[in-house]
Amino acid sequence: MRAVMIRDGEFELSDAPDPVAHGDQAIVRVRAAGLNAADLQQARGTYPAPPGWPEDIPGLEIAGVVEQADPDGTWAAGDRVMAVVGGGGHAERIAVPASLLLPIPDQVDDVRAAGFPEAFSTAWDGLVDQAGVRPGERVLVTGAAGGVGTAMVQVAGFAGAEVVASVRRAESHAAVRELVPGAKVVTPGQEEENGPYDVVVELVGGADCLRRVQWLKPYGRILVIGVGAGQESSLRLFDLMRVRGRVLGSTIRARSTVEKAALARRVRAGLLGALAAERLAVPVDSVFPLEQAVEAYARLGSAGKLGKVVLRTA
Known part of the structure; x- marks a missing residue:
């Protein structure tokens, strides 16, 4: 073959x-x-x-x-x-x-x-099984235009969450918005002003990705799935303690x-x-x-x- x-x-x-x-x-x-x-x-x-x-x-x-x-x-x-x-x-x-x-x-x-299979299994496992997303919660998905990102925003919406999708390229915003009625699509620079969030789905990674813990609601969760921009990040522990938050991570393979x-x-x-x-x-x-x-x-x-x-x- x-x-x-x-x-x-x-x-x-x-x-x-x-x-x-x-x-x-x-x-x-x-x-x-x-x-x-x-x-x-x-x-x-x-x-x-x-x-x-x-x-x-x-x-x-x-x-x-x-x-x-x-x-x-x-x-x-x-x-x-x-x-x-x-x-x-x-x-x-x-x-x-x-x-x-x-x-x-x-x-x-x-x-x-x-x-x-991979994209939607990852989304279900992360959002439903691990983060326990609930109806009415506010979910931020970073890197939302990719294969896993488009699955994440849909599974979040399917679960009854309010979806904020972060997409760098403005020309992709309309297509991502069509995936989930009522979803808000923003650029990375607009993520903070559209918080706070119950769940942040991190699909990009990088040195600064865990700064988003500052935008969590009490008992909020950061779900780390993608690390294409870098596998190491610093976290201010008091920010996590203040919101009584959790950092979760997952792979399936x-x-x-x-x-x-x-x-x-x-x-x-x-x-x-x-x-x-x-x-x-x-x-x-x-x-x-x-x-x-x-x-x-x-x-x-x-x-x-x-x-x-x-x-x-x-």
């Missing part, structure tokens, strides 16, 4: 062995796959694949068709499925534990399905299959119906064929994206 391979820190399209199913795995013929910042970090050597997943093939979310059913028959050949995986998604085939697979609603095409399967079940119960009813959107910035994977990664690393970058493998 063809696959994107990481060699000496660079991406290249190459031939790779076809995957072999083990245990409860199914073989999925990948039709489309989302790109994520973790793929770039893996190429740089700072975010290796977890044990049991391909070390040299990136790709954390896939959409495709079951080619070989799992031994328990949870899925049948021909079923359309999508999943968050630990790696190996940017290839023509992948072996996936059956418990991680989600059905793709009939109304959703392969490209949008490929952009759903390194979790065990049992943990990921539990999250997949929660996402299926909480969000899949809304996706099928088109109450949730998966904005797609650009789509590249597998042959243009290098160009796709360049787009992923560039500024000004709105939504997901997706590879088409079929």
Whole structure:
């Protein structure tokens, strides 16, 4: 099969062995796959694949068709499925534990399905499971125009929160505003004046990101998900103490299959119906064929994206 391979820190399209199913795995013929910042970090050597997943093939979310059913028959050949995986998604085939697979609603095409699993699982896990967002709370999402950002603002709105989306590029404001009726879209320089907040979702990172603790309401939470602008930040502890606040952090990739399967079940119960009813959107910035994977990664690393970058493998 063809696959994107990481060699000496660079991406290249190459031939790779076809995957072999083990245990409860199914073989999925990948039709489309989302790109994520973790793929770039893996190429740089700072975010290796977890044990049991391909070390040299990136790709954390896939959409495709079951080619070989799992031994328990949870899925049948021909079923359309999508999943968050630990790696190996940017290839023509992948072996996936059956418990991680989600059905793709009939109304959703392969490209949008490929952009759903990682972004919306991250949003549900962070906002609902960890931050415990409640109706009427005020939520700030930084970096809200990216793939995870557009999912975060929608899940926050879906939970009944008041949404403030921080988007650097003014030309993207209208598109982000359309995702959540009533959402307020601001530039980073306008974040403070639109507070205080019950929850701040940090998708950018950087040395100053935790200054936002000053804008929290009592018992407010900062949820750190993205660190593309830098992995270290200082925090004035008294500011956190004053509001009796919490700083939370999360990634999904390194979790065990049992943990990921539990999250997949929660996402299926909480969000899949809304996706099928088109109450949730998966904005797609650009789509590249597998042959243009290098160009796709360049787009992923560039500024000004709105939504997901997706590879088409079929």
